[in-house]
Amino acid sequence: MIPSGEVEVLRPLFAAVVVAASAASAPAGAAPAADPGAADQVRAVTTLVRGMTLEQKVGQLFVTYVHGQSADEAHPGNLRDFGVATPAEVVARHQPGGVVYFNNSSYDNIDTPRQIAALSNGLQAASRIPLAVSTDQEMGLVTRIGPPATQFPGNMALGAGRSARDAERAARTTARELRAMGVNQNFAPDADVNSNPANPVIGVRSYSSDPALAAELTAAQVRGYQQHPLSPHAVSATAKHFPGHGDTAEDSHTSLPVVDRTVEQWRALDAPPFEAAIAAGVDSIMTAHIRVPGIDPSGEPATLSKPAIDLLREDLGYDGVVITDSLAMAGVRQLHPDAEIPVLALKAGVDQLLMPMNLGEAIGSVVAAVRAGELTEQRIDRSVLRVLRMKLLRGVLTSPPTSPARVDSTVGAAAHLATAREITDRTVTAVRNDAGVLPLATRPTAPLVTGWGETATRTLASTLGGTALPTGTAPTEAQVATAVRAAGAADLVVVLTNALSRQPAQRALLTALLATGTPVVAVAVQNPYDVAHTDAPTWLATYASGTVAMASLARVITGEVRPSGKLPVAVPGPRPYPFGHGLGW
Template sequence: MDLACLQNVSLKKLAAQTIVVRTTGFLFDDQLQYPQWEVDAARLKHLIQDVGIGGVILLGASTAEVALKIEQMQGWAEVPLLICADIEEGIGQRFPGATWFPPPMALAGVAKHDLNQAIALAEQMGAVIAQEALAIGMNWLLTPTVDVNNNPDNPVINVRAFGETPDVVSAITAAYIRGAQQFPVLTTAKHFPGHGDTAIDSHLALPTIDHDLDRLNAVELAPFRAAIAMGVDAVMSAHLHVPALDAEYPTTFSRKVMTDLLRGEMGFDGVIVTDALVMGAIADRYGNVESVVQSIIAGVDVILMPVDAVGAIEAIVQAVESGRVTREQLEQAVARIWTAKQKVVNSPGLPGGQFTTGRPHQPITADRLIQQLAQPAAAQTVEAIVRESIATHNFQQIQPVTNGRNLILTDTLLDSRLVGRLAPAVTLPPHHGFRQLELVDRNTPEWRAGKLVPTVLQLLIRGNPLRGIQETVAQAKAILMQLIETQQLAGLVLYGSPYVFEMLTPLLPDRIPAMFSYGQIEAAQTIVLQQIFSPVEASVNNKEGMF
């Protein structure tokens, strides 16, 4: 991007282009789910149309609603917007109606026995996510997560990572980006310089990583080098304290990390974006103004979710006027942002305008969404990842019973998309005699085994940013021990965390089968339950198999 075109742009307009705010994908204000973080419709229109912010991050609503919302927002914008979302598990993870994948670490499960297959599936996954994002008008993927999750107690990365070793993570990262590059969308490697070996959630506090430079280069930084080599468009900072890189500043505020290391030593020339600045690791310690200015000084281009967008813009303008930031540095940041926009703003679902190259705008239609979302080939990729990443313990099939209990525990049943009345975890066990449904979550009073009943225990537990999983794991362990001690446990299924599975399976008697899936989605529930239950037709008359 030629900087000359930015010389006549006002400081305020330049600063505004660095800001990405969060809103809901729903169309109406009474549907706001997180009002402390999401701007309402009137404020959103003002920020886009009058202030000229650079982008929006979305959460919530169906794909059809989100597509309409994106059309509306792009129609307000003088300079086309970057539209993004955290869609590490696919568009369907955040927006029902599209494909929902198992978490990225499922690919590491595949790689344990076939790395080449994991690489092929990662490329397919990247392509599906990019294509479906494009279908609804989204042009910036906040994926892939390239952290090396080598700390099982990591509460914020965990199964969001592609694995636990730099070699596997690097190989899968490159394949995922290669797949996404089949479509004109932006990809993002996160969380730089590596958030995998932490036991503190940066949503709540600032984690410290004490490794030396040799270790950081060998492990944490390796997948970022692989992503840069593949041409990743953006890198997202992590809110960390890494003394070996900068003893004074958190990485997001560190010029040594963002500019000297990432741009200088590693050669990255794309967009650098902060992780959300509303996160406790930053907001609670530094506030809105200083966190924004320090990020820009460090060499960041995009400010994601500042506490106050207008205040953030004013802070950048004042920093330039006071000499803390040069106008040239701000122009360079906006040039990188606009270069990225040039790559994607003519994608289907985005209007023409300042960056048009003549490609016609393709309006959102029901036919278009139906033809491009949740297609059979995407479902086949999901199923392959699920099947090839399943783990077993003491495996044997569970025989049908006459009157058993289907006990399901999850972190929360409130607004759950995983344990509804049509979920396979609910509907399949009754076909094998496990008809007594009991649902438990962390809000349930202490569970008691009661009457002796053969029980299949299903646990939906995975790393949970902001809340953690310690209480849910303790609850699951207590229930499991009751069922074992009263000899009611017929089998265990765990969906989510391989670390919890590894912790619980040594407690099982030899005769009790257990299965694990990284995925908690319907496809995972169906595949696992079909494998762990003996076919009814073949076993229904086998009285010895019944309790």
């Protein structure tokens, strides 16, 4: 049980919830009065915490995956990983504070919006304390829930659009749809400043290489996701990956990257978006599995580093929830046994522990550490209270189950799709137009779309009314020859590229198509760094390859929309382009 004196911790931790809820309910211009409803909720949480066992409190600190698409689906993965058959049984047995949804073959939680809502309702029904239901709906490159949910092109595209209003509208729309499906915590926005063009894991997930622009849009999206206290349409935002994953040349999913920054450099380059998120009231901040020797010379990843978390808590003054990145990633597992990692993270100052390798073992290791005196129960209490405060602030502790009618009327609503179209149209960037190919004088009658991306090429070809010829990441000589023959019958060729600077076969395809004499438009559909590595006279950048981005690209190519995006990163290479470059016509 929580000691009666320690309940006093509730006062500073929950006071902001009462004030914020009161302000939200006050008439415009009026001083907020006490909100009895919010005060009642705080008292209820106080009583809840007093009645929790140590095991229940420790469980609140963990966010786990589950296998399956319905709460009562028997899945062999659950038996293997948790010793029970269904997702509901996982929740009932281990009483975690949250669950996280994925759309991959390993966990496979996502099919349709109604299915997601039913899964959320079923898991909430199995939990003694309402769950933080989370996913990674960053949009763009990292999107767990696809159509019919409204799609946006992602952070770097928003950086090209240069509009904080658009960034906030995109987040607000995404939050409304997530909440309708029973998801109440989004692991977004990505607040990393992508200062390394060779970064293999961030790239277009970042708004910009400019700290000020990244900070402005991070704050805007935090506001959009979280809206106002107790909103039934909001989700907890999660700024990631602290202290900043933007200057890595390795992927922390498979290695432990090193960022060579001094504390002063970190403050200037990586800290501003996190400071902006905190000023905007962000509910949670996710740590990175990276080494920063200038912050902590011990060699520990930031997730397990007290000096790194102290920067967040003390230097930046953050008292919200700190959550780890997945504890199944290689970057956090290289130095310690899996059972020790949750204890070390809590010692460093973390609150939520995401996806440990063995949930039962992880909970047991933390409980054992408390009973052995390695961690105090008061330390556990503080993190539990932060987690419950987050749930209280977003109305999770009192929310009714989501309804199928709400799902159908909200997810993919016509107004949301129109918003996505408007925003995405403002992100396409014209980087080069040396030959004056664009804007087209007349709409092409026989366009060929080729290059990277099976889905992207076919989507764009369908929109333009042309032929698709996907050639993949590394086109073969035979594929190049086929594309050249097809270009002979086309009146326009559009070549989609992705990581062309590292793929000589993509450059060979583009060079061969330029030699045909048919007008060619090259398009970097992920990182814009491709544009510096060929002499193609016409280059556009979309920063995303999804349906909404390809539709906007088609409108720019055909002249329906004028390009207005500006490069949100500097593009180095043989033909470099500065931050902010962008053509118009």
